[in-house]
Amino acid sequence: MDLAAKQGPQDLELIAFFDLETVRTGEQEWEIVEFGAILVCPRTLVQVGEPYSTLIRPSRKDIVDNFSDRPNGITRQAIANAPSFTEVAGDIYGILHGRVWAGHNIEEFDCGLIKEAYAESKRKAPWYKFLIDTHPLLRQWFGKRAGDLKLATLGDYFGHGEQKHRSLDDVSRNLKVLKDAAAVLFLESNFPNLLPENTWIAPKSISESCISATHAPFKDGSQKICILHENLPLQVHCMGMKVLYGIDKKLNEPWLSFAVVVPPKLYDVLNVCDAHALRRFGELGINSEWKPVVKEDYNRYIHLSLNDETKIWRDGHPTMERVEHTELGDDELKMLFDQEETYVDAFFSLDTFINYNKMAGITLVAKKLFIHPRLPARAI
CATH class of the missing domain: 2.40.50 (OB fold (Dihydrolipoamide Acetyltransferase, E2P))
Structure with missing residues (x-):
């Protein structure tokens, strides 16, 4: 299934896990350089269809010219040759609109950037049915046992390896962390003497x-x-x-x-x-x-x-x-x-x-x- 294609009512039940990679352009200003998403069945937390990801060229040439190559493969040349946000806005809209959105720290960061990007491209922004932000969710239920609850720290805690800071990799890591934390909490609730x-x-x-x-x-x-x-x-x-x-x-x-x-x-x-x-x-x-x-x-x-x-x-x-x-x-x-x-x-x-x-x-x-x-x- 093409994630960006128009979906029917049943498909809208799927949860859209997504992540952004960004570049800082000012003290409190950021631009999106990558978007990645997977759709997940809420009953099984199993991925449905193929994932979607795209690099995105920043809106200003000076941002591209001053971009520092990253070891994860996001380079100046790669984003210079990437489509603009306007060119991929329709695909991203098809993935996100009307669905449950899920991600790590998306309420404070990613959601605002998506809204700004659609406003700048003069397009209608997608809206969510409701939001699952795994950062406050894990802070409430999992506590501070995994340190600062950043995605890299959580991945280390559960043995998922080094974080690559690529959108799809972070989305997959986020889903794995959520499953692992849920399993630990389930066991602790039913077997309090387990640890x-x-x-x-x-x-x-x-x-x-x-x-x-x-x-x-x-x-x-x-x-x-x-x-x-x-x-x-x-x-x-x-x-x-x-x-x-x-x-x-x-x-x-x-x-x-x-x-x-x-x-x-x-x-x-x-x-x-x-x-x-x-x-x-x-x-x-x-x-x-x-x-x-x-x-x-x-x-x-x-x-x-x-x-x-x-x-x-x-x-x-x-x-x-x-x-x-x-x-x-x-x-x-x-x-x-x-x-x-x-x-x-x-x-x-x-x-x-x-x-x-x-x-x-x-x-x-x-x-x-x-x-x-x-x-x-x-x-x-």
């Missing part, structure tokens, strides 16, 4: 004699106490905990938290953690009032805190809607936890603190929450 550095331990598997605490320098130069289990940072997953009361934001504290009834085994584990951390704080000469992690009332309960990295699954299944709490309004967030008989499967870390009131203790920071409107059968 050693992400080991989450159920309370029943925690040996209290293997719990310890150690001093560690914090990012601001102060000392931090790390809670360990078998010499690794202790990260806990506990299933089917009943929500005692929902979202609470305390005065002068930036984080949100909610309370859950603490199961007996977790109660014992957290008391041991408290004792180790308190002793280490004492060795540092810190005499702040200690705030026990378990609250004693008519129920024994703990607070689970939410931060910017907390991910929430509604209805307790990874394939259901996943959100960050920062995406929800106060009312929406409260509704998640205020239903009668709400239970959570929680994956949380143990962070020590000293606050402005000279109080110290352990904060349980929720990393992942699976919310159930009733007690899951597997937790009974």
Whole structure:
């Protein structure tokens, strides 16, 4: 199939992955020197038809004359002999118009250049059905584990080899990165203990004699106490905990938290953690009032805190809607936890603190929450 040919309604369902190579012509000015695209089936992420790419001659002769040859094959002679944007504008329009557009950092960069190029050529610009920019998408879901999230860095992370900075090569790399990241996130969501550095331990598997605490320098130069289990940072997953009361934001504290009834085994584990951390704080000469992690009332309960990295699954299944709490309004967030008989499967870390009131203790920071409107059968 010729990508630039006129397509029917079924073909418009295909995703247009594209990339531009550019030359800088001013402080905030760029011109396109190459366009490349492939069409992809949204159901299978398989390429459909042949790819399309073309070098493009810049609009001004001085840009061509001052162009420095690149080792990837984009040379002064090559772009001097290339068609102008006006000559290929119809082909590019046929590929992009009415489709879903996808690419890396295209919202901030490529889309604007395409719009400008069509305006300068006095042609109608293509429009997209909606946009998939993989840069903010990966920043939200994949985090900073792959560094700066540039396409070259992501390719190195997944072992795709050196980036060539040619449009079609970058498009292919982008699609491979997206598939690989999706596979990793799928495995992590379904098998949270898959990676050693992400080991989450159920309370029943925690040996209290293997719990310890150690001093560690914090990012601001102060000392931090790390809670360990078998010499690794202790990260806990506990299933089917009943929500005692929902979202609470305390005065002068930036984080949100909610309370859950603490199961007996977790109660014992957290008391041991408290004792180790308190002793280490004492060795540092810190005499702040200690705030026990378990609250004693008519129920024994703990607070689970939410931060910017907390991910929430509604209805307790990874394939259901996943959100960050920062995406929800106060009312929406409260509704998640205020239903009668709400239970959570929680994956949380143990962070020590000293606050402005000279109080110290352990904060349980929720990393992942699976919310159930009733007690899951597997937790009974």
